[in-house]
Amino acid sequence: MSLKLYTFWRSSAAFRVRIALNLKGLSYESVPKHLLRDGGEQSKADYLAVNPQGLVPALQEGEFLLGQSLAICEYLEETRPQPPLLPGNARDRATIRSMALAVACDIHPLNNLSVLQYLRRELGQEEAAVTGWTCHWITRGFVALEELIGRHSGDGRHCFGSAVTLADVCLLPQVFNARRVQLDLAPFPRLLAVSRYLESLPAFAAARPEVQPDAE
Numbered sequence: 001m002s003l004k005l006y007t008f009w010r011s012s013a014a015f016r017v018r019i020a021l022n023l024k025g026l027s028y029e030s031v032p033k034h035l036l037r038d039g040g041e042q043s044k045a046d047y048l049a050v051n052p053q054g055l056v057p058a059l060q061e062g063e064f065l066l067g068q069s070l071a072i073c074e075y076l077e078e079t080r081p082q083p084p085l086l087p088g089n090a091r092d093r094a095t096i097r098s099m100a101l102a103v104a105c106d107i108h109p110l111n112n113l114s115v116l117q118y119l120r121r122e123l124g125q126e127e128a129a130v131t132g133w134t135c136h137w138i139t140r141g142f143v144a145l146e147e148l149i150g151r152h153s154g155d156g157r158h159c160f161g162s163a164v165t166l167a168d169v170c171l172l173p174q175v176f177n178a179r180r181v182q183l184d185l186a187p188f189p190r191l192l193a194v195s196r197y198l199e200s201l202p203a204f205a206a207a208r209p210e211v212q213p214d215a216e
């Protein structure tokens with residue numbers, strides 16, 4: 001059955017799913033939802049019928065609709081197991097998930113568009129304070145990930161072991177977000193080495209924001 005991905009070129013959560021789809025060699029139709037145009041297409045009734053959370057990404061396969069990038073990646077993993085995003089034994093998989101969730105639960109939500117808009121609009125914060133907020137939460141998460149990559153990378157090119165996993169799928173899009181706010185990544189040499197390698201892989205390169213059909 002064909003796959004449709006509701007996406008926005010600059011969305012790092014959608015970027016994760018694009019990488020996972022590419023890694024598994026799956027073709028899909030992109031349905032762009034512009035997060036800023038016209039008050040945000042993600043908040044319109046037609047998209048809320050797809051994802052009541054009003055967030056991208058969402059995956060559609062026939063009648064089946066699914067939001068949340070990590071739930072989508074795990075659905076792809078369970079239905080198309082090769083190549084695995086969650087390899088190894090129970091401890092390996094739990095460790096990979098812990099690194100992926102460090103990005104998806106503890107860094108990214110604090111940098112999300114609607115959170116930053118709330119800081120600006122409801123709390124009256126200036127742009128410098130909003131950028132400082134974003135950098136603070138990315139830095140805090142990256143300090144931990146730098147240590148975890150040191151513990152778990154098998155080759156200095158992957159977050160865990162010596163093959164791409166869900167942790168890598170989450171890391172690179174967050175590094176792109178960090179670059180957008182010009183966060184200095186020099187304090188995170190292991191994380192940088194992993195990111196550089198991941199960027200060289202075709203599945204990651206084809207998922208980059210600037211090569212998406214809706215890129216501006």
Ligand SMILES: N[C@@H](CCC(=O)N[C@@H](CS)C(=O)NCC(=O)O)C(=O)O
Nearest residue numbers: 011012013055056068069112113114
């Ligand atoms: N936890 C969700 C986060 C999704 C999310 O925050 N998406 C952002 C783009 S990266 C979004 O749609 N933001 C729109 C908004 O905040 O209104 C996931 O992993 O899918």
